[in-house]
Structure formats: structure tokens, C-alpha cells
Amino acid sequence: MIYRETGQYKTSYAADQAIFPIAQDRWVVLALGAVAFILVPVMIDDYWANAIFLPLLCYTMAALGLNILVGYCGQISLGTGGFMAVGAYASYKLMTTFPGLDFALIVIAAGVITAAVGVLFGLPSLRIKGFYLAVATLAAQFFLVWLFNKVGWFYNYNATGQITAPPAESFGLVVTGAATNTSTTYLFCLTFVAVFALMAKNLVRSRVGRSWMAIRDMDIAAEIIGVRPLRAKLSAFAVSSFYVGMAGALYFGVWLGSAEPTEAFGIDQSFLVLFMIIIGGLGSILGSFLGAAFMVLMPILLKNFMVDGLAMSAVLAKHVEITLMGVLIIFFLIVEPHGLARLWQLAKEKLRLWPFPY
Amino acid sequence: MGGEFMFFIETTISGVMAGVMYSLVALGFVLIFKASGIFNFAQGVLCLFAALTLVGLMEKFGLPGWLAIILTACVMAGVAWLIERLVLQHLVNQDPIILFMATIGLAYVLEGVGDIVWGSDVKVLDLGIPQGAMDWAWDNWNLYVEKLEIVAAFVAALLVTVLAIFFQKTRIGRALRAVADDHQAALSVGISLRSIWVIVWTVAGIVALVAGIMWGTKSGVQFSLSLIALKALPVLILGGFTSVPGAIVGGLIIGVGEKWAEVYVGPLVGGAIENWFAYMLALAFLLVRPQGLFGEKIIERV
Numbered sequence: 142m143i144y145r146e147t148g149q150y151k152t153s154y155a156a157d158q159a160i161f162p163i164a165q166d167r168w169v170v171l172a173l174g175a176v177a178f179i180l181v182p183v184m185i186d187d188y189w190a191n192a193i194f195l196p197l198l199c200y201t202m203a204a205l206g207l208n209i210l211v212g213y214c215g216q217i218s219l220g221t222g223g224f225m226a227v228g229a230y231a232s233y234k235l236m237t238t239f240p241g242l243d244f245a246l247i248v249i250a251a252g253v254i255t256a257a258v259g260v261l262f263g264l265p266s267l268r269i270k271g272f273y274l275a276v277a278t279l280a281a282q283f284f285l286v287w288l289f290n291k292v293g294w295f296y297n298y299n300a301t302g303q304i305t306a307p308p309a310e311s312f313g314l315v316v317t318g319a320a321t322n323t324s325t326t327y328l329f330c331l332t333f334v335a336v337f338a339l340m341a342k343n344l345v346r347s348r349v350g351r352s353w354m355a356i357r358d359m360d361i362a363a364e365i366i367g368v369r370p371l372r373a374k375l376s377a378f379a380v381s382s383f384y385v386g387m388a389g390a391l392y393f394g395v396w397l398g399s400a401e402p403t404e405a406f407g408i409d410q411s412f413l414v415l416f417m418i419i420i421g422g423l424g425s426i427l428g429s430f431l432g433a434a435f436m437v438l439m440p441i442l443l444k445n446f447m448v449d450g451l452a453m454s455a456v457l458a459k460h461v462e463i464t465l466m467g468v469l470i471i472f473f474l475i476v477e478p479h480g481l482a483r484l485w486q487l488a489k490e491k492l493r494l495w496p497f498p499y
Numbered sequence: 500m501g502g503e504f505m506f507f508i509e510t511t512i513s514g515v516m517a518g519v520m521y522s523l524v525a526l527g528f529v530l531i532f533k534a535s536g537i538f539n540f541a542q543g544v545l546c547l548f549a550a551l552t553l554v555g556l557m558e559k560f561g562l563p564g565w566l567a568i569i570l571t572a573c574v575m576a577g578v579a580w581l582i583e584r585l586v587l588q589h590l591v592n593q594d595p596i597i598l599f600m601a602t603i604g605l606a607y608v609l610e611g612v613g614d615i616v617w618g619s620d621v622k623v624l625d626l627g628i629p630q631g632a633m634d635w636a637w638d639n640w641n642l643y644v645e646k647l648e649i650v651a652a653f654v655a656a657l658l659v660t661v662l663a664i665f666f667q668k669t670r671i672g673r674a675l676r677a678v679a680d681d682h683q684a685a686l687s688v689g690i691s692l693r694s695i696w697v698i699v700w701t702v703a704g705i706v707a708l709v710a711g712i713m714w715g716t717k718s719g720v721q722f723s724l725s726l727i728a729l730k731a732l733p734v735l736i737l738g739g740f741t742s743v744p745g746a747i748v749g750g751l752i753i754g755v756g757e758k759w760a761e762v763y764v765g766p767l768v769g770g771a772i773e774n775w776f777a778y779m780l781a782l783a784f785l786l787v788r789p790q791g792l793f794g795e796k797i798i799e800r801v
Contacts, residue, residue: 464611
């Protein structure tokens with residue numbers, strides 16, 4: 142009754158090609174944006190920021206990047222953790238080498254550096270396909286983490302081998318280091334995610350995005366109709382790594398504050414982000430958001446429920462949590478292999494006809 | 500002969516033996532990939548689960564080794580049946596990546612269940628497999644050869660022979676190969692896919708048990724055992740996903756290459772390169788042969 146496009150006429154090509162062609166969708170997105178940008182920063186406290194909102198935003202960024210590569214271009218990558226590490230270490234080196242630089246610029250520069258590394262590790266994709274490629278990207282994961290552990294230059298030869306973000310400012314506001322304001326860091330990350338999600342949405346429906354999807358659906362056929370595999374695959378690797386690199390910079394700089402490569406950027410990170418896009422929905426920008434939300438919130442809910450609700454010991458709760466995560470993942474894959482985004486789409490189809498389905 | 504050369508021989512032998520251990524894990528991957536096209540990431544955790552069950556049965560119930568092994572094999576068959584019933588059956592015809600992610604979910608479940616049931620402390624697995632240096636090699640040539648690794652090599656050879664006979668000579672083995680070749684054609688001549696999958700997961704579970712015993716004896720039964728899956732992956736892509744000989748040869752190449760690199764290249768770049776060297780080696784091979792050394796040629800049509 143409420144969600145219906147009847148009577149909404151499009152009189153220009155621009156209106157026809159809008160991201161949200163239905164007015165109700167626009168209102169919902171605007172409302173959500175208003176809540177996220179105005180209401181949340183007022184209400185937010187340290188716990189909510191550090192436990193929920195900052196990880197959510199960082200992982201959304203990473204999921205956006207990986208979704209471009211896996212969901213849109215069909216190249217499976219298990220090297221996300223390694224690429225996030227590149228972003229984090231690039232931002233660290235930039236912060237310590239140019240102390241006065243605006244952190245927003247540093248994040249973008251870290252993304253660009255990661256993109257270059259991503260293209261390098263994307264080169265084998267021109268020859269190797271499918272799961273062979275997936276395992277080959279693990280080479281990137283292990284090599285990069287090893288590199289950041291071993292080469293002192295990356296962590297400025299400090300004794301612990303950890304990197305710690307020095308205070309850095311963006312537009313006059315401190316966003317990294319110890320003396321940060323919760324709402325500021327939240328808004329900083331949110332702005333990044335919002336801007337780049339919009340860019341990703343537009344990118345995937347552009348010529349480049351269509352060439353990615355052609356490669357994904359059948360690379361030989363795409364090649365025959367004139368899509369250049371070299372350009373399409375490498376650009377997907379570049380753009381994807383750009384996003385993942387920025388996610389790594391935000392993850393290290395704004396959220397964690399200090400990081401150690403094996404723990405913070407291990408293979409578990411790669412799988413976590415891969416789960417996000419698969420549970421959220423491959424080839425869907427909305428799916429990246431939903432998947433990240435699911436994978437960030439679910440462990441917290443499970444843990445709270447078991448430790449506080451059922452009074453389990455922390456160790457047992459940890460094991461039960463792992464088991465339940467596995468069960469939930471399998472359950473979701475069985476119920477809806479196309480992810481939460483697909484569920485939302487089905488719900489919308491139903492809503493359009495409701496309450497008179499005929 | 501100079502000490503340098505003896506050292507080289509020793510390095511090579513220990514590389515070969517380590518390679519055999521990797522092959523044992525890779526074998527389980529290949530079996531499942533061949534029969535169902537599933538890239539089974541849970542294989543490493545299956546090893547852990549099998550070893551945990553074995554140790555648990557021996558410690559908690561005081562069973563003798565052979566009985567515990569038989570019981571564990573039965574448990575693995577039960578696990579295979581459950582996996583088919585609860586997971587795979589519902590995911591027929593899905594994208595390979597969905598099945599892959601499902602096996603990662605499975606890995607979480609098995610890991611969690613194993614820990615809840617048997618506890619997560621490090622356990623010692625002692626089945627009376629000899630360990631330590633081979634005396635005559637040490638006395639005569641001053642070579643250090645680990646007994647356990649010799650046993651592992653024999654067990655692996657035995658396992659591969661049995662599997663080869665099983666695949667070539669028995670009715671079920673032929674059915675398995677038929678399924679691997681073409682699901683639909685196999686279904687149309689009356690082979691039951693579901694029972695085949697249960698069988699192949701059982702076989703993979705038993706292979707995992709063998710690998711779990713070897714690795715568990717070597718380094719104790721603990722969570723890190725599941726990480727040997729990561730060691731087996733480069734072996735797998737090097738040999739080809741669909742080839743049993745590939746898993747063996749790949750394992751040997753990776754094992755030897757890794758040991759050489761560790762000894763001769765490692766010190767130059769600061770050590771600890773064994774985490775990624777195998778992957779780089781496999782990657783280099785793949786650039787020449789994208790389907791692995793023994794994999795079936797990938798024929799692509801529009």
C-alpha cells in the first residue's frame with residue numbers, strides 16, 4: 142500500500158537512471174542518512190563507537206572493495222587481510238614521514254598505494270582462474286604479512302614490531318591517536334564510507350562495471366565481444382585494492398590505533414570479509430553493508446547472550462560462539478545463497494503488491 | 500664426502516618426508532574435489548577433529564589404540580553422513596564459491612564442537628609410533644633421519660595403493676570415478692549421488708584421521724593442527740585439484756623446495772619464509788601450467 146511506484150512518472154533520462162528510482166527508496170535512504178549523520182553522533186559513546194560503529198564502517202569499506210573484485214568481476218581473492226595491511230602500513234609510513242598531512246589525504250594515498258600492490262598481485266589472474274587463483278592470492282596474504290613482520294623499515298625499527306598511530310588531524314579535527322573525540326572519528330569514517338559507497342554504486346553501473354560483469358559471467362565470451370580481459374581484471378583488482386587499502390588505513394588509524402600484522406591482518410580477516418560479502422550478497426553494494434553489519438553484530442549478540450544471559454564461562458562461550466557462527470553461516474547459505482541483499486529485494490517485490498497480490 | 504654435501508642430503512630427505520606429510524592432507528582435498536567439485540576447506544579441521552576424537556577416546560575411556568582408531572573411523576563416517584544430510588544435500592547445484600564458504604562454516608562448527616567435547620588444551624598422541632633418529636643412518640653416514648617420517652612415508656604409500664585399488668577395482672570405486680567424470684551421466688545410469696558423497700566424505704575423513712595421527716604424533720594435538728590445511732593448499736594447486744598422483748608429487752616438490760629455501764634462502768632474508776614460500780613456488784608453477792602439474796586440461800567454450 143505504502144511502497145508503490147504508481148504515479149511516479151519519469152520525464153528525463155536522468156530521472157530514469159537515478160540510483161533510487163522509486164521515491165519511497167529515496168526517502169528511506171535520506172532518513173537513514175540523517176540518522177547516521179545527525180542523530181548517531183549526538184548519542185554515540187565510546188563503547189558503541191569502538192565495539193560497533195567503527196568496526197562496522199571499516200569492514201563495510203573492505204567489503205565494498207572485495208565485492209567489486211569477487212561479486213562484480215568474479216575473481217575470488219583470499220588476500221584481503223594482506224591488502225588491508227598494505228593500507229595500514231602505508232598510512233603509518235605517511236603519517237610518520239609527513240606529520241602535518243591531512244589524514245583524509247593519507248587515507249586516500251594509502252588506498253592508491255594498495256591499488257598498485259593489488260595490480261601487482263592481480264597479474265596472475267590473467268592466466269590462473271577459479272580456485273587456483275583463490276589459493277594463489279593466499280600467496281599475497283602470507284607474503285605481505287611476513288614482509289611487514291620482517292622488514293624494519295615498515296614499522297620504523299621500533300622494538301615491539303607494532304605500529305601505533307600518531308595523532309593526525311583532518312580539517313583541523315583530531316581523528317587518530319589517543320585524544321580523539323568519539324563523534325569526530327565516527328563522522329570521519331562515515332563520510333568516507335558514504336562517499337565511496339556512492340562512487341562504487343556509480344562505478345558498477347558504468348562502462349567499467351559492465352565490463353567487469355561481462356568478465357565474471359563468461360570471460361571468453363566477454364573477450365570475443367571486445368572487453369579487454371587485461372584492462373577489466375586489472376582495473377577490478379586496482380579499484381578493489383583501493384577500497385580495501387582505505388579500509389585498512391581507517392581500521393588501523395582510526396579504530397584500532399595500533400596493530401600487529403599477524404594478529405590484525407591474518408587470514409581470518411580475509412575470510413571474515415569474504416563471509417561478509419557472501420552473506421550480504423555477491424554483486425550488491427547494499428549487500429556489503431548488510432553483510433558487514435551481520436558479521437560484526439552477530440558475534441557481539443551471541444557473546445552477550447551466552448555470557449550474560451546463560452552465565453556461561455568465557456572459554457566455553459568462545460567455543461559455542463565459533464560453533465554457532467559456523468551453523469549460522471551454513472544456515473544462511475542454505476536458505477538464501479544469494480545473500481541478505483536478495484532477501485531484501487524479494488521483500489520489496491512482495492511489498493509492491495501488498496496487500497493485493499493479484 | 501664433505502659435510503656440506505651430507506647436510507644437503509639430510510635437508511632433502513627431511514624435505515621429502517615433510518612433503519609426504521603435506522600429501523596426506525592434500526589427498527583428502529583431492530578425493531572430495533574429484534567426486535563432488537567441492538573445494539573442502541574443512542579438511543584441515545577434519546584432521547584435527549579426527550585426532551581429537553582419537554586422543555579423547557584413548558584418554559577418557561582408556562581404550563587401546565587399535566580400538567580407538569576403529570571407533571574414530573566410525574565417528575568420521577557418522578560426521579560424513581551428517582555433513583551430507585545437513586549441508587551438502589541442500590546445496591546441490593549451487594555455485595562453487597557458495598559450497599566453499601559452506602565448508603569454511605563447517606570448519607568452524609567442527610572446531611567448536613571438537614573443543615567443547617574434548618577440550619582445547621594441547622594433548623599428546625602416543626600410539627607407539629617410533630620417534631627419534633634412525634640409528635643405522637646416524638651411525639653409518641651421520642645422517643639424521645626421523646623415524647616418524649619414515650613411518651609416515653610408508654603409511655602414505657600404503658594409503659595411496661589402497662586408494663588406487665579401491666578406485667580401479669571395486670564397484671564403489673568405479674561409481675566414484677563415474678560421478679567425478681559427469682554427475683548427470685552417473686545419475687542417469689543409476690548411481691546414487693547421495694550415497695556416493697557420504698562414501699567419499701567418509702574416505703576423506705579416514706584419510707584425515709591418518710594425517711591427524713601422523714601430525715598429532717609429531718607436534719601434539721591442538722588447534723594449530725587445523726592450520727595444516729593451509730600447508731596443503733599450495734600442494735594442491737601445484738599438483739592439480741583432481742589428481743591423486745599430483746597430490747603426492749606436489750607434496751614432494753613443496754616439501755623439498757620449502758626445506759631448501761628455509762636452509763639456503765631463509766637466512767638471507769630474515770627467516771620464517773616457510774609461511775609463504777610454498778605459495779610462491781606453486782604460483783610460479785601455475786603461471787606455466789594454470790591447471791597444476793597433473794590437473795585436467797581446462798577446456799573453455801563459449
